[in-house]
Amino acid sequence: MSSNPELSIVCPAYNEEKNIENFLKSLNPVLEKIGLTYEIIFVNDGSKDNTLEVLKQKKKKYPSIRILNLSRNFGKEAALTAGLEHARGDAVIAIDADLQHPVETIEKFVKKWKEGYDVVVGKRLSRTGEHPLKKASAKLFYNIHNKISDIEIPSDVGDFRLMDRKVIEALKTLPENQRFMKGIFAWLGYKTAVVEYYQDKRAAGESSFNGWKLWNLALDGITSFSTAPLRIWLYIGFVISLLSFLLAIVLILEVMIKGITVPGYVSTITMILFLGGIQLIGIGILGEYIGRIYKESKRRPTYIIEGEY
Numbered sequence: 001m002s003s004n005p006e007l008s009i010v011c012p013a014y015n016e017e018k019n020i021e022n023f024l025k026s027l028n029p030v031l032e033k034i035g036l037t038y039e040i041i042f043v044n045d046g047s048k049d050n051t052l053e054v055l056k057q058k059k060k061k062y063p064s065i066r067i068l069n070l071s072r073n074f075g076k077e078a079a080l081t082a083g084l085e086h087a088r089g090d091a092v093i094a095i096d097a098d099l100q101h102p103v104e105t106i107e108k109f110v111k112k113w114k115e116g117y118d119v120v121v122g123k124r125l126s127r128t129g130e131h132p133l134k135k136a137s138a139k140l141f142y143n144i145h146n147k148i149s150d151i152e153i154p155s156d157v158g159d160f161r162l163m164d165r166k167v168i169e170a171l172k173t174l175p176e177n178q179r180f181m182k183g184i185f186a187w188l189g190y191k192t193a194v195v196e197y198y199q200d201k202r203a204a205g206e207s208s209f210n211g212w213k214l215w216n217l218a219l220d221g222i223t224s225f226s227t228a229p230l231r232i233w234l235y236i237g238f239v240i241s242l243l244s245f246l247l248a249i250v251l252i253l254e255v256m257i258k259g260i261t262v263p264g265y266v267s268t269i270t271m272i273l274f275l276g277g278i279q280l281i282g283i284g285i286l287g288e289y290i291g292r293i294y295k296e297s298k299r300r301p302t303y304i305i306e307g308e309y
Contacts, residue, residue: 005064006036007110008089012079014045016097017054023097024058030103031064034110041066042097043083046073056309067309077179078303080159085172086308093162100199101160108195109162118167118190122160124199153186154194161185177302178292229285236278 009027013020024040031038044052044067052069059065068082080094091113095101105122112120159181163171167190174184 005039005089006091007031007034007038008087008092009038009040009106010043010080010083010087010092010094011041011097012043012045012076012083013047013051013055013097014073014076014079015047015049015051017047017050019097019099020051020054020058023099023103024062026099026103027106028062030106034107036110038064039066039087039089040064041068041083041087043068043070043079045070045076045079059309069306069309071304071306074303076159077181080181081179082303082305084163084168087168090165091162092165092168094159096160102197102200105160105195105197106162112193112195113162113164115193116191117193118164119185119188119192120162121154121157121185121192121194123154123194123196124156124158125196126198149183151183151186153182157194158182159185160197164190166190177296177298177300179302229288236282240275240278 009031011023016023020042027040031040040062042055042065044055052067055065055067059067066086068086070079070082074082084092084094091110093106093109095103095106101122109120109122163185167188170188170190171184
């Protein structure tokens with residue numbers, strides 16, 4: 001393994017013991033065919049199975065492997081950050097170990113990089129193996145995010161990509177702890193090429209991303225790159241105030257013309273509950289942003305490396 005490889009492969013791993021062997025068997029022939037010096041960085045993100053032990057065994061057979069063992073599970077965004085920040089290659093490729101990303105696509109990435117592109121992203125033409133609800137929710141998220149954010153995230157483009165060394169160095173200057181990597185990648189810019197691919201089924205095991213984690217990731221994405229959820233409450237408040245003012249005029253005219261007042265107990269309670277709910281939603285959104293400020297203000301590291309093997 002070269003101390004200054006031309007290509008770095010970064011692979012976050014959480015409970016991937018069943019996938020590592022097949023992943024390496026598929027990956028290494030592709031890297032050998034490309035003909036560049038390379039390193040393979042596995043970031044063990046606090047796996048609860050034998051992922052670390054399997055990686056240590058494979059390192060004996062594949063000397064190009066580097067293992068970053070995090071002190072606990074910090075999440076994929078943090079694990080990916082750790083791998084990218086410790087990569088030494090002139091070009092760095094992020095890929096998952098579950099074999100959903102076809103390793104043959106790496107050859108196309110490198111070809112585009114040699115043509116002069118700083119970033120080469122993989123765009124899914126299919127989401128094989130994913131639940132229809134997850135597909136629909138992902139499409140909805142991208143649509144909402146791109147409408148309210150100044151940064152547009154290409155649809156069906158994930159972390160599977162190649163980045164030139166200068167892009168990695170720019171990435172390392174970003175100090176935020178709460179990281180939404182898809183948005184950060186888009187924010188960086190640079191000359192970008194797109195390579196399309198068909199996503200395969202997960203080879204073994206189950207995805208660690210459940211509905212709740214995906215929901216939280218979506219919140220991170222929206223609150224990291226848009227203040228629209230805060231700004232919208234100005235307009236909601238204006239509309240409610242205008243409607244209240246119009247209702248007051250109607251009630252005054254009714255009293256002046258008919259000379260009676262309507263008891264309106266039910267309507268009063270309904271309006272109180274409605275306005276109370278609106279206020280709580282607004283406070284909740286405000287709290288989400290304040291919570292992010294609170295976490296960032298602590299300046300805790302994004303990850304902690306227990307050891308490197």
